[in-house]
Amino acid sequence: MPDNLLFAMEATLNGLTAGVMYALVALGFVLIFKASGIFNFAQGVLALFAALTLVGFQSGQIPFAHLINVIFGTRIHHFGWNMPTVLAIPATVLVMILLAILVERFILKHLVNQEPIILFMATIGLAYFLEGVGDIMWGAEVKALDVGLPKGMSGAVDDMTFAWFGYGFYIDRLELWAAGIAAILVASLTIFSQYTKQGRALRAVADDHQAALSVGISLRFIWVLTWSIAGIVALVAGIMWGSKSGVQFSLSLIALKALPVLILGGFTSIPGAIVGGLIIGVGEKLFDFYMQPIIGGATENWFAYMLALVFLLFRPQGLFGERIIERV
Amino acid sequence: MLYREAGDFKTSYVADSQTFPIKFDRYGYYFILGFAFLVMPLIINDYWANSIVVPFLIYTIAALGLNILIGYCGQLSLGTGAFMAVGAYASYKLMTAYPDFNIVFVIILAGFVTSAVGVLFGLPSLRIKGFYLAVATLAAQFFLIWLFTRQPWFYNYSPTGMISAPTREVFGVAVTGPRASAVSMYMICLCFLVSLAWLARNLTRGTLGRQWMAIRDMDIAAEIIGVNPLMAKLTAFAVSSFFVGISGALLFTVYLGAAEAGEAFGIDKSFLVLFMVIIGGLGSIFGAFAGAAFLIVGPVLLKLLLVNTLGWPTDLAAHLEIMIIGALIIVFLIVEPHGIAALWRTIKEKLRLWPFPY
Numbered sequence: 241m242p243d244n245l246l247f248a249m250e251a252t253l254n255g256l257t258a259g260v261m262y263a264l265v266a267l268g269f270v271l272i273f274k275a276s277g278i279f280n281f282a283q284g285v286l287a288l289f290a291a292l293t294l295v296g297f298q299s300g301q302i303p304f305a306h307l308i309n310v311i312f313g314t315r316i317h318h319f320g321w322n323m324p325t326v327l328a329i330p331a332t333v334l335v336m337i338l339l340a341i342l343v344e345r346f347i348l349k350h351l352v353n354q355e356p357i358i359l360f361m362a363t364i365g366l367a368y369f370l371e372g373v374g375d376i377m378w379g380a381e382v383k384a385l386d387v388g389l390p391k392g393m394s395g396a397v398d399d400m401t402f403a404w405f406g407y408g409f410y411i412d413r414l415e416l417w418a419a420g421i422a423a424i425l426v427a428s429l430t431i432f433s434q435y436t437k438q439g440r441a442l443r444a445v446a447d448d449h450q451a452a453l454s455v456g457i458s459l460r461f462i463w464v465l466t467w468s469i470a471g472i473v474a475l476v477a478g479i480m481w482g483s484k485s486g487v488q489f490s491l492s493l494i495a496l497k498a499l500p501v502l503i504l505g506g507f508t509s510i511p512g513a514i515v516g517g518l519i520i521g522v523g524e525k526l527f528d529f530y531m532q533p534i535i536g537g538a539t540e541n542w543f544a545y546m547l548a549l550v551f552l553l554f555r556p557q558g559l560f561g562e563r564i565i566e567r568v
Numbered sequence: 569m570l571y572r573e574a575g576d577f578k579t580s581y582v583a584d585s586q587t588f589p590i591k592f593d594r595y596g597y598y599f600i601l602g603f604a605f606l607v608m609p610l611i612i613n614d615y616w617a618n619s620i621v622v623p624f625l626i627y628t629i630a631a632l633g634l635n636i637l638i639g640y641c642g643q644l645s646l647g648t649g650a651f652m653a654v655g656a657y658a659s660y661k662l663m664t665a666y667p668d669f670n671i672v673f674v675i676i677l678a679g680f681v682t683s684a685v686g687v688l689f690g691l692p693s694l695r696i697k698g699f700y701l702a703v704a705t706l707a708a709q710f711f712l713i714w715l716f717t718r719q720p721w722f723y724n725y726s727p728t729g730m731i732s733a734p735t736r737e738v739f740g741v742a743v744t745g746p747r748a749s750a751v752s753m754y755m756i757c758l759c760f761l762v763s764l765a766w767l768a769r770n771l772t773r774g775t776l777g778r779q780w781m782a783i784r785d786m787d788i789a790a791e792i793i794g795v796n797p798l799m800a801k802l803t804a805f806a807v808s809s810f811f812v813g814i815s816g817a818l819l820f821t822v823y824l825g826a827a828e829a830g831e832a833f834g835i836d837k838s839f840l841v842l843f844m845v846i847i848g849g850l851g852s853i854f855g856a857f858a859g860a861a862f863l864i865v866g867p868v869l870l871k872l873l874l875v876n877t878l879g880w881p882t883d884l885a886a887h888l889e890i891m892i893i894g895a896l897i898i899v900f901l902i903v904e905p906h907g908i909a910a911l912w913r914t915i916k917e918k919l920r921l922w923p924f925p926y
Contacts, residue, residue: 279699310880350902357644358901360699361846364839365897372891380883493835499703536718545707552696552704 250410251525257415259521260422261480266498266505266513267425268473273507274446275466276348278359282367284492286336286471289374291478291487293335295385296378297328303377329475336471337464344464371492380489385482389417418480425476426510429469438465446508500548506558515559520544571919587769590920604758609751617750618823624864625757626818631844631856632768633811638842639851640772641804642784643693647705649837650712651809652816653829654682657722659817660731664724671736671743675760675817682813683806685712690805694798697787709835716829732826744821753822760818764811769853771807780804781851812841843893847900849909858908863893 265283272280280286296303300319309315323331347366351359390413433439444452445462453459481491501520505512524543531539551558576591578584588594612621630648637643659678662669689708693701716722723731735745742748743756771777779800782790791797820827827833840863848859867889874885904910 306881306884310884347898347902354901354905357642357698358905360644360702361842362898362901364842365894365901368839368890368894369898370894372887372889372894375887376884376891380887496706496835499699499706503700503703538714538718541714542707542710545703545710549692549704549707552692552700556696556700 248526248529251529252522253411255522255525256518257411257419257521258525259518260415260419260514261477261484261517262494262497262501262520263514263517264418264422264425264473264477264480265494266501266517267422267429267510268470268477269498269502270505270507270510270513271429271473272466272470273502275442276445276463277356277449278348278363279356279507280470281360281363282370283470283474283498284494284496285367285370285374286339286474287478287481288487288489288491289339289370289478290332290336290471290475291385291482291491292374292378292383294328294332294475294479295383295482295487297323297331298325298385301378306379307376332475333472336475337468340464340467340471343467344460348463349460367492371489382486382488383482385479385487389414389479389483412484414480414484421476421480422514425473426514429510438462442466497544500544503548503558504551506560509558509560512558512560520547523547571916571922573920593916601762604762608758609755612750612754614750617754619868620865622750622753622757622823624860625754625761626815626823627841627844627864628857628860629761629764629818630812630815630841631848631860632765632853633808633815634841635845635848635850635852635856636768636772636780636811637804637808638845639849639855640777640784641780641801641808642697642787643690643801643804644698644702645705645808646702646835646838646842647689647708647712648812648841649833649835650709651682651686651812652819652837653712653716653833654685654809655679655813655816656820656827656833657716657731657829658682658813659821660733661722661724663734663736663821667734671738671821672756674736675814675821678817679810679814682816683810686805686809686812687802690802690809693801693805706835709838713829713833716833728828730826730828731820733821733824736821745825748822756822757818760814764814765853765857768811772853776800776803776807784851843897846897847907849907850905852907852909854912855907855909858912862908866893 265287268283268286269280272278272283295301300321300323302308302316302319305317309317343366347362351362431439433443441452441457442462442465444455444457445459449459452462478487478491481494485491497520498517501513501516503516504519505514505516524540527543528537528539571590571592573590576589578589586594588597608621630652634645634648637645655675655678658681659674662674662677663671666674685708689705692704696704717729723729733744735742735747737743738752738756741752743752772780779790779795780803782793782795783797783800783804787797790800816833820832824832844859844863845856846859847862848857849855870889870892871882871885874880874888875882900907
């Protein structure tokens with residue numbers, strides 16, 4: 241087999257695993273969009289915040305230590321113990337649920353019935369706010385996150401592909417794990433929304449707010465619920481991205497890439513988020529692979545957006561989205 | 569009485585449709601103009617020019633442009649930073665290619681170049697809107713910045729990848745480059761701002777502005793009553809990008825002097841200008857001024873208070889700043905979705921009736 245084709249195949253595989261990561265962030269967007277019609281720009285910062293909190297708990301950092309030190313002249317920084325990961329993850333989940341309650345209490349409640357674009361801009365404000373809070377709470381330096389997931393080259397894939405093609409593909413074990421976890425996440429979310437009472441209520445709200453209210457579903461509870469789930473999905477995404485490249489601000493920029501993913505997949509479809517993520521992941525890796533000699537590198541920065549832009553012109557509702565019908 | 573329409577008799581249609589119908593407002597406006605042109609040049613110094621006044625003037629132009637697009641025409645754009653970069657790089661290429669060309673025309677031409685690019689990226693707005701359009705403009709943001717940092721032609725193959733503005737003069741006074749004084753920087757920005765604000769005000773209350781507003785309020789209904797959505801949306805993109813391009817050209821040539829696209833015109837610039845428009849007030853000329861003033865002066869004051877007075881470390885102050893800006897955006901959207909301009913309007917209404925409540 242020609243080398244070029246093999247490299248392209250490796251790039252495709254890498255793209256698929258990267259796409260899973262994008263899809264993980266996009267999932268959180270879709271959940272909130274379906275339940276409340278809000279396009280949550282803060283999803284990426286939510287993932288950053290969750291990862292920061294997890295690292296903070298694990299290493300026993302004192303929240304707001306920097307601020308407290310400056311105001312009171314103390315010199316505290318750590319509690320002096322390390323929380324095991326099994327405890328730190330539930331603790332972070334609790335923080336994310338608390339955050340969901342606060343968001344509902346202080347933002348969403350006051351913006352009921354506003355135009356979607358106002359809500360969108362409010363989530364941009366929330367993104368900035370959370371970014372500032374995260375930095376002040378846990379410090380802004382790049383942190384390593386380790387929750388015990390395996391890392392490094394996957395030997396099995398390397399051996400297998402070497403046996404087949406005489407050339408071993410490099411696949412990160414972490415990304416294989418991410419794919420597995422994403423599959424479990426999607427399966428459990430689907431089961432939750434299809435077979436539980438709260439899940440059905442959630443779908444009812446997504447369908448029609450007023451009708452849901454009139455049959456006795458608490459809108460406020462459902463919002464807290466969706467934001468909590470989105471927070472937990474953000475935590476999963478944060479763990480994956482954080483273990484891969486460290487917990488740092490660029491995490492929230494990666495999340496911006498979830499936007500083209502959503503456009504491709506459609507804003508209301510969970511399978512769409514996965515498929516969109518995979519297309520973007522593979523597309524940008526292959527595009528970079530073939531175009532680098534011609535137009536230069538780092539095309540990943542914009543390829544996803546341009547693809548989405550072209551896609552929008554032909555199919556604005558996305559691959560799996562519901563058709564948009566407008567009336568005066 | 570001080571703040572009344574009464575006694576101010578309008579004898580012609582022109583007088584009746586003027587921007588400031590109340591005499592007090594009108595004199596206030598003349599006073600501010602006179603102060604800005606005659607007194608400020610005498611008292612301005614380097615510190616004031618560099619930290620507050622010049623950035624305020626430049627960002628007001630950008631905010632005016634974005635306000636035309638978002639506030640008047642209802643098309644959300646997150647690509648302002650990149651369009652500013654187009655203005656900056658266009659002015660750089662023009663300045664280096666035609667050294668004898670007057671800088672004022674260079675900046676205006678840079679505005680037209682940006683206008684063309686803006687129309688190109690505004691084309692999708694004919695089919696899509698809302699956040700879909702926001703993603704389309706994000707494509708502009710990332711693509712253009714990549715273009716300016718990766719394609720050497722745009723920065724004249726300079727080894728650092730930076731562009732720097734050579735010295736150019738207007739009426740024999742250097743306005744760009746290291747020899748430019750605070751006064752000349754201030755004056756050129758002020759002249760651009762005043763003429764562009766005048767243009768924006770008169771465009772938005774004419775046929776074009778009304779078409780934009782009709783599209784904003786409901787595009788299908790506007791189409792039915794005879795507004796051509798193609799023309800209305802594309803002109804909004806063109807005019808808005810023209811303003812933003814001039815602001816970017818001024819930011820680079822006059823204020824920064826040297827710039828690198830990714831750093832000076834990143835996505836945070838897009839958000840900064842968007843926040844100015846939201847806090848100042850969507851769909852208001854005054855709002856652009858108020859929002860820019862708020863977001864330029866606010867951080868400076870905060871830094872003075874925290875770093876210089878309380879002695880806090882700068883990184884902590886910076887984090888607190890983004891936190892406060894984010895919180896303010898939310899508060900404004902909840903309490904007063906139309907921003908500072910709406911607050912100002914309420915104050916004026918109250919003032920007209922004062923001392924009676926209604």
